[in-house]
Amino acid sequence: MLIALCSVKGSPGVTTLAVALTMTWPHAESTRRLVAEVDPSGGDLAMRFGLPATPGLVSLAAAARRTRDPAVVWDHTQALPSGARVLVAPPGGTHARAALSTLATAPDGPLLPAVASDGDVVVFADCGRVDPGSPAEAIARRADALVLVTGTQGADLAHTAARLGELARWTPRSGLLLTGDGYPTVDVERELGVPAIGRLPHDPVTAATLTGHRQPLARRRGTNGGLARHAAALARTLAEPASPTASPPATMPAGVPGVPAQQVRRPGGVLISPPGLGPYPVSAPPHEIGPRHNGHQPSIAGKEPLA
Numbered sequence: 001m002l003i004a005l006c007s008v009k010g011s012p013g014v015t016t017l018a019v020a021l022t023m024t025w026p027h028a029e030s031t032r033r034l035v036a037e038v039d040p041s042g043g044d045l046a047m048r049f050g051l052p053a054t055p056g057l058v059s060l061a062a063a064a065r066r067t068r069d070p071a072v073v074w075d076h077t078q079a080l081p082s083g084a085r086v087l088v089a090p091p092g093g094t095h096a097r098a099a100l101s102t103l104a105t106a107p108d109g110p111l112l113p114a115v116a117s118d119g120d121v122v123v124f125a126d127c128g129r130v131d132p133g134s135p136a137e138a139i140a141r142r143a144d145a146l147v148l149v150t151g152t153q154g155a156d157l158a159h160t161a162a163r164l165g166e167l168a169r170w171t172p173r174s175g176l177l178l179t180g181d182g183y184p185t186v187d188v189e190r191e192l193g194v195p196a197i198g199r200l201p202h203d204p205v206t207a208a209t210l211t212g213h214r215q216p217l218a219r220r221r222g223t224n225g226g227l228a229r230h231a232a233a234l235a236r237t238l239a240e241p242a243s244p245t246a247s248p249p250a251t252m253p254a255g256v257p258g259v260p261a262q263q264v265r266r267p268g269g270v271l272i273s274p275p276g277l278g279p280y281p282v283s284a285p286p287h288e289i290g291p292r293h294n295g296h297q298p299s300i301a302g303k304e305p306l307a
Ligand SMILES: Nc1ncnc2c1ncn2[C@@H]1O[C@H](COP(=O)(O)OP(=O)(O)OP(=O)(O)O)[C@@H](O)[C@H]1O
Pocket: 007, 010, 011, 012, 013, 014, 015, 016, 017, 039, 044, 128, 129, 179, 180, 200, 201, 202, 203, 204, 205, 207, 208, 211, 227, 295, 296, 297, 298, 299, 300, 303
């Protein structure tokens, strides 16, 4: 299974979510899980987990010129502490974009979808911000499902509204995942005209753990907070066979302690299908809620702006 994770503005937590999904994926012990950093603006995970830059996306792109065997992908991955594998991209967009373009324009398609077609493999393609013309689009379009992650401030939603309809048509299943503080979920859904598949709470401690900055989650007490739990619920939803009418799993949490009910949506089975997506009327935003911040700060180390 290939799952594309992407954003359209800011740094709403796509990479963090990718790592979280590898850790919470159902039957993880019997599934080969891979985070593929196919973000054209560059990768973060090598730096965050103290891994070398090679092997990774650049070495894979070079190897892909010599062989079209999808198994070669694994030779260019490294181990994450969770047991999942990671295909790291170099920091900075120049080399990442070039390698990605090489992979994506291969005559018989990028190798990642072929790897992900194995029944016991799940690949989380961290596509980063999918601006028009992104070389990651070729990979995202071949995914089984796409999750668009967005913050919930007005500017986030305006950008999301502008791309939502297009992105929802890239894959057979797609979902809108909200993050951070901002407009209440019900207002966002109403304005965007689609249900969200969930809302990740602002949870900097767990996020830092997931991105390698602190000791592993299992060793920390009291950090089994909203982010890990919501990622686990989302993982269950994504792992389910596609069904537009799937109902939320019975094991879903009823709420997130400390978070107002209207800001919490259970990642419950609704992966939106293309028809019926409407534009977001940015001229009439719903009422503001505080605090006015984006939930978390973007990671800019090593990043170059997209062209
Ligand atoms: N749910 C969350 N709560 C609090 N902080 C978070 C959350 N998710 C991510 N973060 C933090 O926000 C920062 C950005 O996260 P991350 O790198 O995952 O975003 P991204 O969307 O991949 O950004 P970019 O597009 O720049 O690669 C990191 O410092 C991360 O620890």
